[in-house]
Amino acid sequence: MLGGEGKITQRWENSARNLGGLRSASPREVANAISWSRRDFLRAASGIAAGGLLSGFSPLRAANLPKGQKAVVVTFGGGTRDEETFMPDGRENIPHLLNEFIPQGTIFTQVVNRGILGHYVATASLVTGVYETFNNFAAVTPDNPTVFEYYRKQLRRPASDAWVIAPSNGFGLIGESSHSGHGTGTGAGVILPKRLLAAAMPANAVGGYDHLLRDNYESPVYAPAMGVSDEQLHQMAELLKVSVADFASHARSLRSPDELSVYVAKQLMEQLAPSLLWITLHDIDVAHAGTYSLYIDAIQRSDRLCAELWQVIEKEPEYAGKTTMFILPDFGRDSDTSSGGNGFQHHRTGDVYSRTTWMIVRGPGVRENAIVDRPVESTDLVPTLGSLFGFSPDACRGKALPEVL
Amino acid sequence: MTASATVLNVDDFRGYPPAGRALATENLVLLHQLPRPLLTLLLREIIAYDWKFPAERDEIDRQLRYLRGLNPGELAAAMSGFASLKMSPDLEQSEWIGNPARFSERLSAHLWATHQIDAFSNAAESYVAAFNTAVPEKPIAAPRLAIAVIGNEMSPTAYPLFRKLRAKGTYFPNVDRESDYKTLLATVADRAARYPIPYAHWCIHGGDGAGLPTKSVASVAYGPLTPVRRALIRTMQDGSALGPEAVRTRLAETDPAAVGLAGPDVDAVLARFSVRVLTEGAGTQIYSTTFVQWTAREALRRARPLTLLAKFAPRQTEESADEELQGSQGKPAFDLAGSLVDADMGAYYTWINQQRLSGADESIFLAWFEGHGEAVAISPLLAAGKECKDKVDVAEILRRTQSAT
Numbered sequence: 001m002l003g004g005e006g007k008i009t010q011r012w013e014n015s016a017r018n019l020g021g022l023r024s025a026s027p028r029e030v031a032n033a034i035s036w037s038r039r040d041f042l043r044a045a046s047g048i049a050a051g052g053l054l055s056g057f058s059p060l061r062a063a064n065l066p067k068g069q070k071a072v073v074v075t076f077g078g079g080t081r082d083e084e085t086f087m088p089d090g091r092e093n094i095p096h097l098l099n100e101f102i103p104q105g106t107i108f109t110q111v112v113n114r115g116i117l118g119h120y121v122a123t124a125s126l127v128t129g130v131y132e133t134f135n136n137f138a139a140v141t142p143d144n145p146t147v148f149e150y151y152r153k154q155l156r157r158p159a160s161d162a163w164v165i166a167p168s169n170g171f172g173l174i175g176e177s178s179h180s181g182h183g184t185g186t187g188a189g190v191i192l193p194k195r196l197l198a199a200a201m202p203a204n205a206v207g208g209y210d211h212l213l214r215d216n217y218e219s220p221v222y223a224p225a226m227g228v229s230d231e232q233l234h235q236m237a238e239l240l241k242v243s244v245a246d247f248a249s250h251a252r253s254l255r256s257p258d259e260l261s262v263y264v265a266k267q268l269m270e271q272l273a274p275s276l277l278w279i280t281l282h283d284i285d286v287a288h289a290g291t292y293s294l295y296i297d298a299i300q301r302s303d304r305l306c307a308e309l310w311q312v313i314e315k316e317p318e319y320a321g322k323t324t325m326f327i328l329p330d331f332g333r334d335s336d337t338s339s340g341g342n343g344f345q346h347h348r349t350g351d352v353y354s355r356t357t358w359m360i361v362r363g364p365g366v367r368e369n370a371i372v373d374r375p376v377e378s379t380d381l382v383p384t385l386g387s388l389f390g391f392s393p394d395a396c397r398g399k400a401l402p403e404v405l
Numbered sequence: 406m407t408a409s410a411t412v413l414n415v416d417d418f419r420g421y422p423p424a425g426r427a428l429a430t431e432n433l434v435l436l437h438q439l440p441r442p443l444l445t446l447l448l449r450e451i452i453a454y455d456w457k458f459p460a461e462r463d464e465i466d467r468q469l470r471y472l473r474g475l476n477p478g479e480l481a482a483a484m485s486g487f488a489s490l491k492m493s494p495d496l497e498q499s500e501w502i503g504n505p506a507r508f509s510e511r512l513s514a515h516l517w518a519t520h521q522i523d524a525f526s527n528a529a530e531s532y533v534a535a536f537n538t539a540v541p542e543k544p545i546a547a548p549r550l551a552i553a554v555i556g557n558e559m560s561p562t563a564y565p566l567f568r569k570l571r572a573k574g575t576y577f578p579n580v581d582r583e584s585d586y587k588t589l590l591a592t593v594a595d596r597a598a599r600y601p602i603p604y605a606h607w608c609i610h611g612g613d614g615a616g617l618p619t620k621s622v623a624s625v626a627y628g629p630l631t632p633v634r635r636a637l638i639r640t641m642q643d644g645s646a647l648g649p650e651a652v653r654t655r656l657a658e659t660d661p662a663a664v665g666l667a668g669p670d671v672d673a674v675l676a677r678f679s680v681r682v683l684t685e686g687a688g689t690q691i692y693s694t695t696f697v698q699w700t701a702r703e704a705l706r707r708a709r710p711l712t713l714l715a716k717f718a719p720r721q722t723e724e725s726a727d728e729e730l731q732g733s734q735g736k737p738a739f740d741l742a743g744s745l746v747d748a749d750m751g752a753y754y755t756w757i758n759q760q761r762l763s764g765a766d767e768s769i770f771l772a773w774f775e776g777h778g779e780a781v782a783i784s785p786l787l788a789a790g791k792e793c794k795d796k797v798d799v800a801e802i803l804r805r806t807q808s809a810t
Binding site for chain 2: 114135292294297344
């Protein structure tokens, strides 16, 4: 099944129950309303002036791209809603995004995902720039070439220059596609920190690591990590310049899988300094358990981790002054008013709120304190990266965002 | 291939429970004429008709009455949205009469993958609006009353309790701390005696459920369902290698008897409801706050009760839940601060779900932090967004919701 979670059931219930609220508005009207609410909030919260609002303008920075351009993409797998972020009640959850990233970057307030709202397939759509339609829970490669393949093939970059750090076993094949002309060996290395941790843990030492090993939040059941051989483990340890014992020991001090992912990312940035690094955070998806407090905690943690990553970017000479960071949820979550869902808990309804999200871009040459209201699509990210680096993602359906370039 | 009408015969429904089989047989001529998407969704309800609440049976009956009352031209017009959905040959060929629930999952995946989910949703919304207009629900016997209680085990924190609900009703910051939960149980019992309608009065409890009324009241508690929860967790663990979707399908097909909910003293309808809460509600198996919120949601959605009392008790910590899922839990640890946040959101969602039912304008809602002096009441007689500093007990607040001071 694609997406799963009884989505048609929810659609049916959605129709069969509350027909009030925004139903009379068209999806586009609702999406615009979401965008304008975000904009109004941002103007009030961060003092962005009307002059900072952009609605399409000519490229400014392409000629001034720094040499050795790098990009770090952070997705919030699990999605966040405006209520808990870019609305008055949510501002306390994202102090770093609001006070550091927004004033120094450009925010797109209406990023629409028209694809399937399952985390793996949606992330695959983000990395290919095409709405992938495969089974969200299947262990398959994306059908279309990934951004990593375009990047490496067209710019002749080595394997060490593109990496993905992903949250669960299901993401193990996201680094490269099954597309002819691309595929095996031409994409990004994929690090699954939980898999590494499972292999690195001392024998009989599951206790103390449970909270880091939950594979995904779609199912509450602990899924054992897929196997990593000792050889692979030690290769990775060598790559990250951290001993297996130290890795396991440090992991024990971390609160969540996303902290583990960011720890690995930092090691990777310090040791290999890849030019294209993609990190999928996933703690927020704990919302599926219906615990609002844990969902909020995860948003606050993601906000903090983004700031920590930016600190690494600024600190590391390989990254400082030449790195563009993109932060975006893979999609949203159901609204409280959508009766087919259960509010923040899931992303089942496919309503406009669950499809409409945002993206923040920060880096050298990116306009600061700017808001872009026009609707863009999540598939626009890959061609934007293409323009940034200088490759052509020919199978991609999205369009480069001139506001970033 | 579009969704066309289907040839059916009586034998097709041999595997259905008696009441469902009779209903399908009586409506065979009509069912013949329905396009597959709507037909399978109707059959998914009919196959479970024997265990449906009266309100659900009424809804199915009203749909069938509406459809039977249409002449051929009207029926074709009413069905056009469903009939225009394109089905794949594989989907057309797959088993659907005997397992419409599983078919609807496949249909869901197909509609998402082929970008037809919005068309389906629009068709469903139009259909539901049409049948509700043509054959409306009967007027309710009394204004609905829903009460959400946050158990006194939880302690106040800096979290702004009832933040969302205060805007909807009157906030009481000086509730008598000696107010007794038993007052509310008595209120439910009293309404059950005055309006003796099956499954119209509910008590839901996140703890042991001691003292819940059983006469004429549907009572469900987290504690007594522990053996059922554990049996289902074992089912999840046994199926974890199959992936989240397969586990979900397996859970959805769980028979109450298989998890110990059978016998002459067991209410079969309520037992099936409880199993569905624990199998379909993500997180209900491990977090009592999620259990209460989802149970209240499902009770309101399905049974459409006149009275509902839901009490939140502390949930276990995330770490403790992980241990329970892995079968390594000793004594559970509780997250009191997180539980308060979850219960607050759960109370808000309970109000939202009550608002989705008929008679919403006359409905009464009370959220109370037991033993800690705070409550919010929503009623046509109480001003929204106001604060009342009177020292009152919960009985007095309830009185004020029903008659002017």
